[in-house]
Amino acid sequence: MKRWIMVVPLAVFLLMAVFLYKGLFLKPDELPSAMIGKPFPAFSLASTQGDRNLTQADLIGRPALVNVWATWCPSCKVEHPYLNQLAQQGVVIHGINYKDDNAAAVKWLAEFHNPYQLDIRDEQGSLGLDLGVYGAPETFLIDAKGIIRYKHVGIVDATVWREQLAPLYQGLVDEAKP
């Protein structure tokens, strides 16, 4: 009798256990973005306030968070106070108001404070489509040249900021300094 054959079930079990254990911590609803390393897509859209026209050129110059949000999105309401807090700390945040009713968006920003330096109005979701957005909130991190470096799907809170975004953002700020 070949002894080694008795080890096969154990080996198969261990292999499966490793994969299944890893599977416990996967987040299949968070897609890796196909946009990482690509320049921010071209767009020409009004601001939410309607006072100016914005293009991708306006995003160049400083590293920034680009936050995709909407008034129909309950999670956006949850993360909004934290974005306000970050903005107060001097973090550059731009907003994309995604497939939203503009009047509701203006009211929201007046009511809950506006953390966005540029607030892009993407009523049709065309910019969202070019960004590969599939829900809200999503937050992109762009560098000073307007290249997308990171994407976070879901709420930005203190933990996400501290553990994921802040180190990257700081890195980009340092990188941008001559």
Place this chain on the structure above:
Amino acid sequence: MKRWLAAAVLGLSVAGMARAAIDTYQFRDDAERERYQQLTKELRCPKCQNQDIADSNAPIAADLRREIFRMLGEGKSNQQIVDFMVDRYGDFVRYKPALSGRTWLLWFGPGILLVGGFVALAVIVRRRRVPAAQGSHELSVEERERLAKLLDKEQNHD
């Protein structure tokens, strides 16, 4: 009778609501309609991940269907449309992944497993057959006598 009529009217109105979720696009010809149906079945909804975009009611799926319809109208090829989606949403959106270094196992893995299974089966069957052909299952005379004795004993005990 009145009840039946009410039930029928109610049923029809529900059917109407169910249909409202389906987009109404005007295609130039049947070939274009077929391509649309094929593409929406081949692309996966990024939001509700186990549905294709033809099947999904998520707003993003509706947007993607509209984009596909628009691109078909512009005369884009299937490959261009799939590339457009992959550029934005990654390989994830393809239910039929491209054949590449990263996906060859996905494509050929089942075939390899099947062939491996047949090979293992053939080996096992062969091994079993060889001793069977060599040794005989017939009992020798002595063995038969011994068996008879043993059986006798058993019967006597009863």
